Amino acid sequence: CLDGLECILDDVISEMCPILASTRSALKKVFSCSSDEEIGPFNTEMVSECIRCGRDIARTANKRGNQLVRNGVSLEAYSPSLHHFFTTEVSKDTQKTAQVSQELISATKLIRMKLCSSSQVTPNTFLAYLENNVIRPHELYCKPFSKKCLDDKYRTIDGTCNNKEHPGWGRRGAPFTRIAVPRYSDGIYGMPVAKSGRALPNPRLLSTRIFADRPIGSRVSTYLNMQWGQIVTHDIASQAMEYTDEGGIQCCLGNGQDMLPQDMLNDKCIPIAVPEGDVFYRQFGIKCLNFVRSITTPKDDCSLGYAEQMNTVTSYLDGSVVYGSDAKTATKLRTYSGGRLKEENKRQCKKGFLPTVDDKFATCDLRNISHPCYLTGDVRVNQTPTLVVLHTLLLREHNRVADKLSSMNPLWTDEKIYQEARKIVIAQIQHITYQEWLPLNFGEAYLRYYGISPRSLYSRSYSEDVNPGIISSFTSGAFRFLHTMIPDSIMACSSNYQAAYMYKLSDYYFNPNIVETSKDSFDNIVRGIVTQPSSEPDPFFSSEVTNLMFKGRDKWGLDLIAMDIQRGRDHGIASYNDYRETCGLRRATTFQDLIGEISQDRINTLAQLYECVDDIDLFVGGALEKDVQGSVLGHTFQCIIAEQFYRTRIGDRYFYDNGEMPHSFTPEQLKEIKKASIARLICDNTEGVKLIQRKAFEVESPCNPKLSCEDYENIPHVDLTAWKRPKFELYD
Numbered sequence: 001c002l003d004g005l006e007c008i009l010d011d012v013i014s015e016m017c018p019i020l021a022s023t024r025s026a027l028k029k030v031f032s033c034s035s036d037e038e039i040g041p042f043n044t045e046m047v048s049e050c051i052r053c054g055r056d057i058a059r060t061a062n063k064r065g066n067q068l069v070r071n072g073v074s075l076e077a078y079s080p081s082l083h084h085f086f087t088t089e090v091s092k093d094t095q096k097t098a099q100v101s102q103e104l105i106s107a108t109k110l111i112r113m114k115l116c117s118s119s120q121v122t123p124n125t126f127l128a129y130l131e132n133n134v135i136r137p138h139e140l141y142c143k144p145f146s147k148k149c150l151d152d153k154y155r156t157i158d159g160t161c162n163n164k165e166h167p168g169w170g171r172r173g174a175p176f177t178r179i180a181v182p183r184y185s186d187g188i189y190g191m192p193v194a195k196s197g198r199a200l201p202n203p204r205l206l207s208t209r210i211f212a213d214r215p216i217g218s219r220v221s222t223y224l225n226m227q228w229g230q231i232v233t234h235d236i237a238s239q240a241m242e243y244t245d246e247g248g249i250q251c252c253l254g255n256g257q258d259m260l261p262q263d264m265l266n267d268k269c270i271p272i273a274v275p276e277g278d279v280f281y282r283q284f285g286i287k288c289l290n291f292v293r294s295i296t297t298p299k300d301d302c303s304l305g306y307a308e309q310m311n312t313v314t315s316y317l318d319g320s321v322v323y324g325s326d327a328k329t330a331t332k333l334r335t336y337s338g339g340r341l342k343e344e345n346k347r348q349c350k351k352g353f354l355p356t357v358d359d360k361f362a363t364c365d366l367r368n369i370s371h372p373c374y375l376t377g378d379v380r381v382n383q384t385p386t387l388v389v390l391h392t393l394l395l396r397e398h399n400r401v402a403d404k405l406s407s408m409n410p411l412w413t414d415e416k417i418y419q420e421a422r423k424i425v426i427a428q429i430q431h432i433t434y435q436e437w438l439p440l441n442f443g444e445a446y447l448r449y450y451g452i453s454p455r456s457l458y459s460r461s462y463s464e465d466v467n468p469g470i471i472s473s474f475t476s477g478a479f480r481f482l483h484t485m486i487p488d489s490i491m492a493c494s495s496n497y498q499a500a501y502m503y504k505l506s507d508y509y510f511n512p513n514i515v516e517t518s519k520d521s522f523d524n525i526v527r528g529i530v531t532q533p534s535s536e537p538d539p540f541f542s543s544e545v546t547n548l549m550f551k552g553r554d555k556w557g558l559d560l561i562a563m564d565i566q567r568g569r570d571h572g573i574a575s576y577n578d579y580r581e582t583c584g585l586r587r588a589t590t591f592q593d594l595i596g597e598i599s600q601d602r603i604n605t606l607a608q609l610y611e612c613v614d615d616i617d618l619f620v621g622g623a624l625e626k627d628v629q630g631s632v633l634g635h636t637f638q639c640i641i642a643e644q645f646y647r648t649r650i651g652d653r654y655f656y657d658n659g660e661m662p663h664s665f666t667p668e669q670l671k672e673i674k675k676a677s678i679a680r681l682i683c684d685n686t687e688g689v690k691l692i693q694r695k696a697f698e699v700e701s702p703c704n705p706k707l708s709c710e711d712y713e714n715i716p717h718v719d720l721t722a723w724k725r726p727k728f729e730l731y732d
């Protein structure tokens with residue numbers, strides 16, 4: 001803490017709003033209001049004044065951001081950084097909420113500074129005080145979340161009211177949750193720094209020095225296994241980047257030729273500098289990679305405190321990738337006839353494709369207006385053609401189920417069929433994830449340990465006390481490690497699985513046209529993803545994502561791994577060492593203490609790059625740990641991911657096998673749902689895929705041979721006659 005008003009003002013201004021000279025006078029008022037004695041720990045007048053001033057600062061910053069874009073500091077067409085913004089869709093209401101949270105963050109910083117400058121309160125005491133003593137602004141300014149819930153038989157679209165005691169838990173727009181105290185440099189929102197106060201190692205340097213490319217295919221898992229992981233991710237988590245009214249935010253000069261000078265920099269910018277000796281980027285003269293902070297959201301009770309980032313989709317594994325996380329999207333996707341979702345027919349294919357998005361060029365990198373660009377429940381759908389394939393399979397499954405239900409129950413309304421089909425598709429997604437996907441990747445033992453292994457029939461483990469919200473270190477740390485499973489290319493196979501064609505991933509980001517170039521394209525890609533191995537889950541990542549991600553017409557793209565590290569810092573994720581403790585390992589005091597979990601050569605590399613063992617980023621330390629037996633992960637990531645999938649299941653009142661609830665499936669129905677598999681989903685929703693291995697997340701082998709889709713003994717189907725009701729039975 002500093003003495004003297006001018007000194008304090010300089011400190012505040014440089015930390016919070018480096019270029020907002022206009023806020024100086026507003027700040028002056030806050031900092032000169034009263035004498036030390038009068039202030040007391042939390043004088044309400046002072047708090048209101050700080051909230052007012054925080055609001056002014058955040059609003060001025062926002063206006064300035066818009067102005068910068070209008071003045072031409074904007075993203076270039078077809079650039080990787082513009083494509084990155086294709087994955088962010090911020091609705092007006094989201095933007096408003098995010099803005100209020102920025103105002104509260106500014107207010108929190110002001111109060112902390114004011115107390116620090118005038119009393120013995122240290123930043124830590126202040127934060128501890130805030131944890132225990134809720135301070136919040138007037139309800140007219142930020143209204144705590146509340147909702148009256150009906151006793152609903154079906155899930156809401158936005159996730160509210162799943163938990164009746166806490167109707168906001170798991171909803172679209174909820175804050176990510178935390179299992180360790182954040183490491184913001186100022187305790188509130190500042191980008192983390194090393195223990196010494198110096199900068200943490202450059203994320204691009206860490207990416208190239210530790211995670212360089214070594215393309216090895218997995219001997220166990222297929223491309224489909226990786227692709228399902230991404231679908232699961234997109235169902236439960238989506239952070240969005242800060243946005244201006246005028247579009248995305250540019251943080252680099254030109255297309256990355258240099259860092260932007262301070263006076264042209266949006267305060268949400270945290271660009272990644274490309275180090276001098278970078279062999280890849282420097283050949284193209286690229287010195288700066290665009291990177292923008294995630295939007296934040298007020299806590300459910302609107303209280304002041306450190307920044308929390310917003311999850312813009314429902315945290316439940318509830319098919320939001322198919323149906324949307326908000327009413328407007330959900331409505332747009334429905335036909336309102338026969339319970340069906342919209343689909344389009346293409347090239348004499350009997351099965352439908354996803355509908356076309358309203359503004360193709362704002363969402364896809366198309367070379368040609370006739371190329372497809374799709375609309376579904378999640379904005380990231382067009383990121384890769386294989387992601388489109390999975391979305392399409394799920395859309396087709398919904399309509400297949402809806403058609404069957406409606407032909408068996410001709411009196412059912414559109415709404416009834418839609419909701420029942422939705423419930424069945426969600427149940428299948430949950431079953432495939434918990435029965436097939438999690439055990440393959442993380443081992444049966446952990447599912448047993450956490451009490452979330454499949455039950456013979458019903459489970460009764462729902463707990464109202466478990467918050468199903470997505471844990472920040474899960475989504476901005478641990479789960480991103482599975483980026484290691486992304487292969488270089490996408491394989492397409494002909495009908496006899498013989499001839500194959502490889503497409504480079506980087507040629508098809510946001511350009512999914514290869515799924516419908518010919519009548520057979522879709523099925524060819526499906527055969528490819530069940531045949532092609534995923535990349536080996538090791539600490540090496542494909543240069544298709546570390547150098548070329550979202551490459552448009554340039555020769556270079558972004559670095560996903562540098563972004564994973566930077567995003568972890570943006571969200572204030574606690575350090576690797578903190579998570580060792582959270583997860584029951586001994587805290588390391590020297591680099592050498594890591595020897596139980598990390599090999600000696602990797603410890604040496606870490607020691608060269610980081611100043612202190614406490615500085616290691618969660619993503620980096622976790623990625624280097626030796627695998628736990630039966631899992632693709634080390635101890636720390638396993639612990640975080642296990643905790644998340646426990647919460648996602650136990651905290652979901654509508655989880656598909658929950659028994660004794662008004663909305664529970666009948667025993668006959670549940671038995672059928674439990675026959676679902678990813679192999680059957682593919683067989684039922686493609687035209688020309690006639691053969692598939694029973695365990696389609698695993699590569700073909702003598703123990704897992706390709707079988708006929710008509711082999712109902714080994715690849716059973718979900719018999720929907722369990723949903724046939726007596727002809728004149730009435731329904732709500």
Ligand code: HEM
Pocket residue numbers: 087226227228229230233237238239240383384474475476479480482483485486545560563564567
């Ligand atoms: C070709 C495949 C994939 C691509 C191109 C891709 C790309 C991306 C990108 C661009 C982001 C946002 C980066 C940021 O701004 O911070 C991201 C986030 C993420 N990815 Fe991937 N990813 C892929 C596959 C996967 C897979 C297989 C998994 C896990 C099984 C995964 C897990 C995640 C998670 C957890 C996040 C954070 C989600 C959020 O909170 O918004 N991704 N990925």
Ligand SMILES: [Ca+2]
Pocket residue numbers: 235236313314315316317318319320321
């Ligand atoms: Ca969801």
